[in-house]
Amino acid sequence: MAELTMTSGRWDELTALLQDEQRLRSEFPKVADYLDMAPGLAGTGDDQVDAQFDLRFVHYMTGGHAVSQNPYWDIVEPFVIEEHGRRVVNGGRSEGSARLAYAQLLLQASYACAIPSPQTIAWVANFCTDRPIVELGAGRGYWAAQLARAGLSVDAYDSEPPDKTRNASFPKVAGQADVWHPVRDLTEFAIRAEPADYVLVLCWPPGWGDTMSSEALTLFEEAGGERLVYIGERKGGKTGNDAFFTALSARWRLESVDPHFVSWWTDADVAQGWVRA
Template identity: 50%
Template sequence: MPQLTAERREELLALLDDQERLRAEYPAVAEYLEVSPALTGTGDDVADAAFELRLLHFMTAGTSVSDPYWEIVGPLVQAQDGRRVLAPTGGSRLAYAQTVLHQAYAYAVPSPETVGWVREVVAGRKLVEPGAGRGYWASRLNSAGIDVVAFDAQPPNSEPNPSFPRAGTRPLATWYEVQHARSLLEVKADNSGSVMFLCWPPGWEDPMASDVLAEFEDSDGECLVYIGEPPGGKTGNSAFFSALAARWKLESVDSQYVSWWNLNDYAQAWVRT
């Protein structure tokens, strides 16, 4: 269980007692707390209760906590078949919480180990992140000393983004400055000394991944960090994976990457051949 001060316990009790305020300020949390009792847990009632307390505490803590996503999910990490996985037993309740956390923070989990691995790959260079969403990864990477430029075609702080809906009066729209741009070249025309960070690009043959990779290549980019699923999965498109196979070489894989139990994503570093 998270260690709460007496003052924080009183704040949470007051929030739970005022359902109108909870729904107005934190509608995703309110809906989760209403629905979750009817859903199947992981089989460990104590762990499930601790998880829900962490979710309530950290999702309503505002800017007082620098990395709420990891604070919520970190205790769920277990080893499974050589991978680090969140709650291998899963369950419909956790699957619902997963969507809430995806929309609030990011699809991929920025564990401290993976942030450190990215820092080693970047090695002092500038990092540019297309499709940055709420900028949660950008925030964590920047906190590790990486110079990050983040952009998105639909920054949640300036226009509607179906992947990161704006809900309630309190949650942050973005965790980092996310520029509004539809093209990598609008943000950075010369990428010869940059690393591109592509995290969970849209799948289902959406051309975003292959388009931005082509722009990166055309602007002399030579190092890519890709976080997502393999070909045929939920991220990237066939043209993107074909380009990697044809013109890039896999240089490094993060062995400490943390994935949700129901996903098959990983973190890779690629260099131009």
């Protein structure tokens, strides 16, 4: 595994930060939480791997845009393993580790539930065929930011934009960006002009019977929408509701699946491109 390299100036910044516990707790409380908890949690069994992960976590979570435009990926990329035909972040162990699972929770709340690898962003861009994108349920707009950096036109919406209202999944936390791309509320989405000449992106729409995914798909169909990117688990998983998957089966055709999609080992999410049948 390639070790993280950084400038001497950045090393000095991190050293000063880590030596000042009060400042760390004040400026980056989630990083402080991780460093408090991690030593007491079972790791991968390889101290060097665990140490490299911790260093990446601290570096990218405290560096902001100055050190990376896609810190989520830069933190996890060296710990991606190909296993059973899937690319998963598990630190080299099929069962992962309690330490990595705790980091997963923090990273998903800080950035996004799904991991936007550069290959997946390229796959989305190819599927969109130069059409603009509308992402509903965009959270912090992290995926929207990565897609925009790839040259795509992206409008992001959420029922609870984290920079404007309380969002339980993406709470306001010191040291973290509320949003990575402008995220508008659903009132602004409702006044969009029809027809739907864009690609709809649904990334980890809520599951457990929540109707958000099926309602979004119905509105998209009624507006004449023809291309959909769905990132989440299959029917019966953590994302989407039964009505959503029933509608896909009845009126849509699966055109593309990203073979390089990266998932946490605890999840079974996929990236799919659908077109109207």
